Amino acid sequence: MKLPHYLHDIRSRPSTIWITSSTTALVNRLIYTLTIASIPDLLQKTMGVSRASNGIVTAAFGIGGLVAGSLIGYVSDRTQNRIGPQLCASVLYVVSGLVLYFAKHFYQIVIFRLILGIASSIADTMLFTTVADVYPANLLGFKMAVIFVFDNIGNMLGPLLGGKAYEHMGVGGIAIIAIALGLFELCMILIFVRNSLDIRRTLASSNVTQVGSLADKPVKPTINSGRSSTDTHSVVESESGFTDVSIISKTEQSHNLACNPNSHTPNSSKKRLDLHILRLLLQLPVAGPTVSIFVATGLQTVIETILPLRLFDKFGYSPATIGIVFLIVGGVLILAMPAVGYVNDTVVSRHGEYMRYYTIATGALCVFLSQIVMSLAGSYVVLVFGYSLFAISTMVVIVPAQSAFGDFINSSESHAMAQCYSLAWIAEGLANIILPPIASGMYATVGFLTMLMSISAVLCTTCALAVLAFPIRQFWLSRHAIEQLLN
Secondary structure (H helix, E strand, C coil), rough: CCHCCCCCCCHHHHHHHHHHHHHHHHHHHHHHHCCCCCHHHHHHHCCCCCCCCHHHHHHHHHHHEEEEEEEEHHHHHHHHHCCHHHHHHHHHHHHHHHHHCCCCCCCHHHHHHHHHHHHHHHHHHHHHHHHHCCCCHHHHHHHHHHHHHHHHHHHHHHHHHHHHHHHHCCCHHHHHHHHHHHHHHHHHHHHHCCCCCHHHHHHHHHCCCHHHHHHCCCCCCCCCCCCEEEEEEEEEECCCCCEEECCCHHHHHHHHHHHHCCCCCCCCCCCCCCCHHHHHHHHHHHHHHHHHHHHHHHHHHHHHHHHHHHHHHCCCCCHHHHHHHHHHHHHHHHHHHHHHHHHHHHHHHHHCCCCHHHHHHHHHHHHHHHHHHHCCCHHEEEEEHHHHHHHHHHHHHHHHHHHHHHHHHHHHCCCCCHHHHHHHHHHHHHHHHHHHHHHHHHHHCCHHHHHHHHHHHHHHHHHHHHHHHHHHHHHHHHHHHHHHHHH
């Protein structure tokens, strides 16, 4: 079917990919959080199952996400198709809503969460992948930050909306909302979304004829796999926000060889890397950000699990007062997130893509400092301040980490973008499964202060070392290359 010209134009814009991905993040988080407030009542009062069964429901979501995250990136990269997985996620949202609507037994709730985990994993992987497909390094941070803004809005509204629906209509009300949101996302993708790889190829080819008229400052890619021979290029940003690769001048080759010791001359042939998810993990530019996402999202889950207990045990606050903490911090994040993304892009534009790794390490330090404030907080206000600082610091880690995946794939020119972003979901899923039980056990045995300080110290140190391994290695390779040139 031939599309109207205006609709074809809208579907071909990178901004459309960004907007629809942000909307998908909102829908994804809304559907996930709809049942947070009602699950305890549904399982314990309505179905009469034990509290231990709540952990099974949580694990079902993580298991579904891990399975889907391990597969969907490979399938999307192998078929070079981004639309199919996005449509699949939308359909699975509808299916999960139908399962919840007719749920009468505990196993049906487990199936609902399993399907929801699969859908969320697919949607998250694709929404970050498609944005990285069509935007260059010096614009990627802000785009990722705005996606997290929509994600956080969903995180704030979902429990409120789901709680009200459950009070008035029971679990069927939540199911109807989930079905409606899934259908909305399905229609949005069918009407407005085009395969982001097609847009990428179209923009890349059109930019070849536009290089002479570009006014934006070029950004030099500084990331390479460390295992392959790649050309030295300068990336030229077009008005569309995409990047085009043009050969550098002869006078820049010596400098770039020092910055990129594995590069060949522009006339050398380029070999596209054939990477799969396991080989990606062995690449330092990917391994560091993957570890950082595990650390940041894991600490978020630890705080979300332990903080309500801390507020109740130490201060005796009611659930309503505890809920205000999360509402306040969510509002702070919405305000701060665009600034985090903008600063990240500015730093990358001026100093290169290596700065993402130093930014992540700085964010890890800030996370640890925020944990010190939270662990020593003697009042509600100080605890909220520490939690707000923690929330912003985790975004200082996560935003450049997500952007670093796109940097690496664009530099290596591998067809493994989706697999790279699926690593982020796998890391988050593993963190959500592993760390909360450890934190809960330590909280019960050694208390809040010792638990928080020990876990955060180990994780933040691991994060900093993991992300700094790559730039440190490249620094020594650069020095070696310079010495070779001088000799």
